[in-house]
């Protein structure tokens with residue numbers, strides 16, 4: 045597709061252009077609030093993670109409440125550079141949609157967000173936020189009415205509107221150059237965190253833990269640590285409620301097989317005939333049957349490992365962080381929190397673990413209230 | 419020579435464009451789809467494209483996406499697609515499969531080509547596959563005598579058109595709307611330029627797809643292209659019909675109407 049070639053060319057020129065990178069750096073610092081903090085979670089580590097020392101990378105404190113803003117600011121600046129006036133996006137949890145609506149408001153661009161109908165229901169707060177910010181939110185009623193279907197409709201829009209429209213993909217998925225470009229925009233998480241943990245703990249962590257939906261916050265925090273081969277990289281996928289049953293999980297790397305989805309060759313949750321399977325996760329942002337191709341590569345190369353965290357484990361992580369640290373994590377991030385709890389118990393009290401807290405949980409209070417019956 | 423090439427040659431000899439009709443296997447049900455396709459051919463369609471239903475049809479508009487979803491919900495499998503192709507081809511109709519790539523990759527490119535050839539299918543139209551990513555498909559298709567049809571679009575720069583057309587056999591599929599499939603009321607003018615640009619790079623027939631829904635538009639496209647591809651309009655008729663018989667006759671009527679338009683074009 046010609047639009048992809050154009051994007052690749054423009055991105056390549058932009059990242060070498062000091063004016064572009066200076067503008068992006070300025071927005072990241074003075075608008076998004078970077079660098080985000082690195083917070084030691086002392087009570088959480090002592091009481092809930094086997095005594096391990098846990099450091100939280102606070103992407104929840106970035107403007108709009110998640111890491112998604114890092115990527116969006118980059119892509120929206122690129123949209124302006126390409127002379128396009130309209131931005132479309134898919135969103136699951138609504139965090140990418142909110143970030144996109146925010147950046148479009150800031151730069152005066154038209155914004156349309158596709159969101160599965162199921163997700164508009166469970167992430168209603170973010171639907172309101174997007175609308176306040178001036179974006180049009182289109183509920184998607186095809187297929188499983190979740191993230192994958194929102195992405196399908198965004199692609200359909202884009203092929204018809206490429207002349208004036210940029211498709212701002214929210215994770216490290218989709219056709220080239222998206223996985224590489226989004227990775228580059230999210231790399232800053234790990235670059236900052238690596239220096240911060242050296243400053244605050246005096247050494248590199250034993251493990252870096254992140255949740256994996258499409259994989260953007262995970263690749264963002266992992267990337268700077270890839271050459272540090274003593275640092276374990278641990279991705280936490282949504283295990284859903286199913287103990288490995290198809291349709292009741294979204295653990296793509298654990299249970300999927302190599303295939304093609306949304307223009308990328310990667311692990312896919314699919315049946316024997318290549319039909320994508322429906323997925324389930326309590327967290328809308330992880331409820332996706334594919335994963336960024338770089339994670340497939342890291343898994344096959346053995347550089348990163350991926351574990352499945354169930355809905356109930358994630359909710360336990362959610363509650364643990366709320367009550368020991370006074371931080372309400374997003375349900376997506378709660379999968380990483382739960383992963384750190386079991387990893388801390390496995391590695392013991394000498395371990396130093398960096399957890400990417402990808403977002404805050406305001407959007408999830410209704411789901412959590414229903415879960416805990418409060 | 420493939421059945422598809424023969425169909426184009428025959429149409430050209432009669433000084434007209436070829437009519438190519440699309441419908442997904444298993445919609446509204448397997449038997450009706452087969453009967454409808456044969457009826458379309460009897461009424462003047464030269465070539466039939468059988469869609470292989472896929473869970474994530476991002477290149478298709480809502481009419482086809484919904485039809486395909488229903489076909490899958492009805493339990494349509496790859497074996498049913500091959501049965502469908504076999505039934506249509508054995509009625510003497512040139513028949514291609516239009517498919518997203520993942521089902522073929524999972525089935526095995528070689529195995530699918532073998533099984534398609536053995537039921538009399540003529541080749542594959544692959545909307546989400548680029549020649550660069552086609553892997554062993556060019557070699558395998560040549561071995562089984564199958565056609566490879568890739569798509570060009572108005573947004574394709576000339577170097578892409580050169581690359582894509584040189585990878586095709588049978589014909590070149592020119593997607594006339596910049597968008598996904600879905601019948602529009604006016605034929606997009608960029609189709610004319612696209613056909614001209616494609617012809618600078620290939621001697622293959624160039625067929626124009628996505629957008630035609632009535633005989634006037636068919637006549638217009640037939641005036642500048644070697645083939646007129648109609649999908650959404652057929653699928654809509656099939657979906658609107660209240661019985662299997664009604665669906666078959668609706669498809670037959672539309673094919674007859676379009677075939678007339680093409681003879682005026």
Ligand SMILES: Cc1ncc(COP(=O)(O)O)c(C=O)c1O
Nearest residue numbers: 139215257258259260261329403
């Ligand atoms: C807070 C948060 N974390 C993580 C994700 C998952 O996306 P990714 O795997 O691309 O980081 C989302 C997606 O909606 C999210 O909102």
